[in-house]
Amino acid sequence: MSLAQxxxxxxxxxxxxxxxxxxxxxxxxxxxxxxxxxxxxxxxxLAAVSLGISVSTVVMILGQGLxxxxxxxxxxxxxxxxxxxxxxxxxxxxxxxTVAGLILAGMGFGVAPLLKYLDQPAExxxxxxxxxxxxxxSFLPLMVFQGFKQYAEGLGLTFQSMLLSLMANLVNALxxxxxIFGNFGAPKLGMMGAAWATLVARxxxxxxxxxxxxxxxxxxxxxAATQWLRPDGATIRRLLSLGAPIGVQMMFExxxxxxxxxxxxxxxxxxxxxxxxxxxxxSVTYMAASxxxxxxxxxxxxxxxxxxxxxxxxxxxxxxLITFVFMSVMALLLIxxxxxxxxxxxxxxQVLAQAxxxxxxxxxxxxxxxxxxxxxxxxxxxxxxxxxxxxxxxxYWAIALPFGYWLGFPLQMGATGVWIGLLTGLTLVAGxxxxxxxxxxxxxxxxxxxxxxxY
Numbered sequence: 001m002s003l004a005q006x007x008x009x010x011x012x013x014x015x016x017x018x019x020x021x022x023x024x025x026x027x028x029x030x031x032x033x034x035x036x037x038x039x040x041x042x043x044x045x046l047a048a049v050s051l052g053i054s055v056s057t058v059v060m061i062l063g064q065g066l067x068x069x070x071x072x073x074x075x076x077x078x079x080x081x082x083x084x085x086x087x088x089x090x091x092x093x094x095x096x097x098t099v100a101g102l103i104l105a106g107m108g109f110g111v112a113p114l115l116k117y118l119d120q121p122a123e124x125x126x127x128x129x130x131x132x133x134x135x136x137x138s139f140l141p142l143m144v145f146q147g148f149k150q151y152a153e154g155l156g157l158t159f160q161s162m163l164l165s166l167m168a169n170l171v172n173a174l175x176x177x178x179x180i181f182g183n184f185g186a187p188k189l190g191m192m193g194a195a196w197a198t199l200v201a202r203x204x205x206x207x208x209x210x211x212x213x214x215x216x217x218x219x220x221x222x223x224a225a226t227q228w229l230r231p232d233g234a235t236i237r238r239l240l241s242l243g244a245p246i247g248v249q250m251m252f253e254x255x256x257x258x259x260x261x262x263x264x265x266x267x268x269x270x271x272x273x274x275x276x277x278x279x280x281x282x283s284v285t286y287m288a289a290s291x292x293x294x295x296x297x298x299x300x301x302x303x304x305x306x307x308x309x310x311x312x313x314x315x316x317x318x319x320x321l322i323t324f325v326f327m328s329v330m331a332l333l334l335i336x337x338x339x340x341x342x343x344x345x346x347x348x349x350q351v352l353a354q355a356x357x358x359x360x361x362x363x364x365x366x367x368x369x370x371x372x373x374x375x376x377x378x379x380x381x382x383x384x385x386x387x388x389x390x391x392x393x394x395x396y397w398a399i400a401l402p403f404g405y406w407l408g409f410p411l412q413m414g415a416t417g418v419w420i421g422l423l424t425g426l427t428l429v430a431g432x433x434x435x436x437x438x439x440x441x442x443x444x445x446x447x448x449x450x451x452x453x454x455y
Contacts, residue, residue, distance in 0.1 A: 009311075009318035013295055017322075019158035021291030023149075023165040025284065030172050030201065034194040035280045037176050039345040043273040045191045046346060047265070048127035050276030051120055054261035055128075056135045059107060061254040063100045063139060065247025067093070067146040068297070069239045072380045074154025075298045079305020085235075087225025090151055090213070092235040096243075097147025101140040108136020120265040124272070127191060134195035141199075141206035148209040155219075156298060160212050164205050172201040245385040249376070249392045253429075256396035260404060260422055264415045267408075271415045274354030277345045278419075282362040282369075285330040289370035292323050293377025300381025309444035316378035316437055320371065327370035334363035354415060361419040368426040375433030384440055391432050400425025 039046040070093040077085040112129040120128075149161040178186035179193025189196065213219060257279065265272045296319035303312035334341075338359035342352045379388055404421020407413045413420070 017295035069243030075301030101143030278358035
């Protein structure tokens, strides 16, 4: 596809993506803030946060994947102008998100006692277990927030969730500063202060996002078509049929990163702390690309609802181009700053040296990581979610993790080898999803009729 064909889609995609990118960065900034502040307490608390994030994020991602189906279906219904369907999606999406949040919150009390079986340093597990319990409780308000947020974003209303995410970050940073170190008369809770700060920030996010969707005048016609006490069973089943594969795909991907952290934990607290620094930094650029992926889901879904397959295809490739340029720049920045940035987290020389090495590998997988998440977004807009789940399972769990283990342990490359395995998996997924989008989007474009010669 030529640049001339996709150029008209670049500016609309950027305008839609910018608030989503800021919102996504707001989510990851919570983890960055926690890691930076907890890192000042030493490498053991930082390693404990790494273990806690590795375990809790896998479960959280599964829940969030369910809500991503809301955006795709809302974008398609909005393209068709189907007000009744948008009303059903509002109530059913919020119900599904809330129930999923309750289940996830309860799971934390069963997961925390299992950490001791992961063969991690005992002092790390002792700090991580209570942190995990509080973090799982915070999944309930987070899922409520996600239900309302994904609905609004499906309608192209992305500014509001961005604003709330930024506000929640300010609250989280202030509470972290107070509760971790005991400032402004607050109790000194150490790393647990970060967990409680995140819980409070997520409660506020959920309350304000719900208030916006339930009170905004521009959404009045959709609320009028909503039956809150009787969520539509068919709509919930549709959300589950689309959202469950998305959640599973995301869980496979995040699970690969989490299991990599567990493997690195076998090498000791120093390697695990270095991994947390590097993955925390790399996740910032990933979430920016994830915001572009969310925007392309909306645009491709809208074109699909309008019956414009060519427009959906062009919008997808425009997002690919934007992401390639952005992640290339980020890769150069990580290469240039790999010796300097880790000092924001910790001052242990061994931790800093390992983190700098891992950031070099992170720079190499920036482009693959960005392209695979945008490919997923474009395919979600086409409601193509099952094949990407299979791709993720095979690439990460059948290739990347075994390869990383082989490099890291039998070949004694340590954390570097594990990260090279992740780089391999991301590159495979990016290439396969690009091929899938090209094939699927091309199949939806109606060919021009061939004129019949007359004699």
